[in-house]
Amino acid sequence: MIKIFGYELKRILKSWLFLAMLIANGVFAWFVLATEIVMGIAYTAPFSVWSYCTYIGKTMLIAVITVLLMLAGYYGKKQKQVEILTLATPITPAQQLILRTAVLSVCFFLLYIEAAVLAAVFYSSLFQYTSFGAYVMPSVLLVVPCFLFATGLGHILGRVHQSLVYLLLAILFIVGLGSITNAFDLFGVGYFSTYPLTLPVDSSGEALYVMDGAWVAARLVYLVIGVLLFIVNVRIKYKPTRA
């Protein structure tokens, strides 16, 4: 199982799609940092949790797009053609799904790490700011539910038809543009750039970071839905279809 995971991961990481998206993610992340985040989000410092989470929300869109493109590949014509061979292996479809999701999570994580490292370089070189510990909890709450929800839904839709994954990709892209500003904002771009404006400020005029109950609840909802979708995916009996 671990060996297959290693092979699958190697295959995906060496693919042109991942490499291209890794580069695109890096360029986009730096562009966001250098043009928007540097000015500070919602009048807060560029290195505030609000600014950082807005930045991560923006780059997460690229990460989700990458993961969904890869996921769509699992439900493509080529994969269906080799299905008869993969089904003949001792790996069950459920195990295969877990394996693939694990590979996707590594890719997603790598893309996040790339963005986080760039932010760390940016903050430390420009502002000599290195207190990154405050970012950990909000980042986890932002990133994990987003991944689980997108891949869970992607797998379900991919089973129906590959094109539905692309439809999901398009919908998430529109959502990611930041038009939703309430706690249910999946990527958090709209939420993190507007919520601080409603908060009281400290003596220096800065809106301090507070973990909003509604937002945490919304993240947990996404997390639970994601996990449920994953369980449903694992439990549903796989029916091979003709290529």
Added chain:
Amino acid sequence: MKLISLYRVELRRLLLSKGVWLVAVLSLCAPLLGYSLYPSIWMESMTGDYIGNPVLAGTTVGAVFWAVLAMKESNRVYRNNTSVLTDAIASPLSLSTARVIAMMTISMLVTCVCSVIYLPYTMVKMEYLFQADFYFANFLVFMLPTWWISILLAESFYQLSSRMEIAVILYILLVCLSLMGVTSSGYFEKWINPMVIAFSDGFVTWWPLRMGLYTRVTWLCIAIGAWCISLLAIRKYQKGLLLSVGIGLKKVSVLVGAIVFVVLGVLLWVKQPFIDHGPDEWILEDEMVWSSGTISEAHYTIETHPRTGTITAKAEYEVKRPYDGEAELLLNPGYDIKSITYDGEEIAFWTSDEHVDGHRATYFEVPGGSKNGGKLLTVEYSGFPTLAKVMAWFSVQDVVDEEYILLGGETLFPMTEYYSIGKSFLEITIPDDLTPYLDHVPMTEYLDNQDGTRTWSSECSVYVRDFSAAKYEMATFMAGDTEVKFSYSEVYHDAVEEIGAVQAVKDVLEYCTAHYGKYDWIDKNSLILLQKGAIVTGGYAHKGVSTWFESVLSPSTLADAEKGASATDVFIHEMVHQWWGDLGLQCEDDGLWSCEGLTVYTTYRIAKERYGELYAKQYYVDQWQAAVDAQNRNFYNRHPEYFELLPETYQARIRMTNEGTNKYMRMPLVILKAQELVGGEDAMDEILREMYACRSHYGFNYGYEAFSYDDFLKFCGLTKEELNLD
């Protein structure tokens, strides 16, 4: 294989190449840079912003992509070590020709696609100012030929050097020459980044495009010549450069082609008719001439030819007392003097080769000198007005076009310091759909020639600074006791109607006159407000005439929320600048205090009077307050220590935002606070009236310091601390 067959093969091969598609896509994206990152046109106008800048950015950046492709494709057979095979099938000369033509074909297709892709966006943004022919012409004049030039030069460099790295270095050097320019007037050196100073929206002239086309043709000839030379240098029989050239010289047709095109290119460059061949700097002549000659009357008859951009003209002088000795006439260097006659007899004259400050001297001597007076001196001249080299970087002046004519000084008629002239009269023939203004005053008398032209006549001054003719519309109305002639290009007809510009001008004039005092430039209860095109630099105001820029009415200006709540308010703002600005009270600009603060405040007061207090509060005071609050909350304004850490680019951006907020939002709030402290609107109006009345004591125009914030505080009797908003 025949060339046509080779061309087909090459075209098909290139169309299947991923590299070509990548270059095509990148070239299609390149115009995007022109919208913000790589603006080329100096003067702001909608046509410049949405047609000129994207096309020129696409031209320059795309040319580099095509050059990279050309070098890569030239190097391909050598890189793959297949040259032995390809040379056996077809001659390298034919292969190079087929490849270059195929790449030029593809670049042509990409240009067409590019023009179609950007069409909808341009049309939407430019609204009624969009002109399809002008839009497509830009792609054909600038983009396509430049890409071709780039392909040919890149291919030439590779063929000459047979080394990729040397070809790249040579190409980069040539690009640097174009981008940086060796001489200050290097208009023609700009082969990859064509220079366009301005495109006008309402006063359209095609001359920038014609000049651009001329430079493209010039460089295309040079590039074809260079490419022909490079064909001679294609390595043969494993020989080096010189021996290969020696063998290549046997191809007489290629050699002749190379010489013809290079010579043609150089001739086109040297003999270019657009910019004179004078020095790069002003040569101020300090020699004073005693005007001992006397001319009682001068009659100038000028016929314009918009199709060719030329004029034919005659200057007739009734000489009362001729100048003793050789007199000098100054004319635009583009004009040739056909004859000079005195009393019907031709007299000798000679023209200097020297061009100085946009004019060229012609010398003549009246036979008999001062004793031979009382006769008619006639000078016949014609030609194409050239731009003074010293002015080439500033503006496009002196054009004769179908929709726009602008002439002045020595481009209208000869100037001389040797004769004093009594009265002068001008007769000028122009297309009948153009309205002429002589020194900004409308000409009124004309004769319809029934051939699509009209001959306008008027008395004129000895030196006419500005003759302009365009498709003007004029609204005449009374503002108080002043008759206002509000002139604008007919292109803005709908905009003027939509925003109620005439009423706005009336309101501004009435309001400002009543509250601050009579407008300076009103003469005998008459005022001409004349719109000028974007290609004209600087403003003008004199008794009875005041100019305003066409950008005032452009959709982008009217949508600028900083200046007013609506397009009408923005227009009012711009008109109020006639009181608070270079033509009225000149204010110092210290980043906070400037004419903008007073202008925005006055616009607010006019809006309050027009639409009521609620509107003025919602769209002015509340907006100012919100912007000031945002500025106060901005992280870098709260933490200057972090501001210092930012690179200069970011600091400049923040400073610029702050400056905009300070001038347009904070200062009006400060004036509003001053209004409260001095006792209300009436008291403030009285202060502003006093300030305006003292305008002749302030401003660089009058040789004094401009009106400062301290002056404002003095007039109000307040201190900086009292007006502090924080």
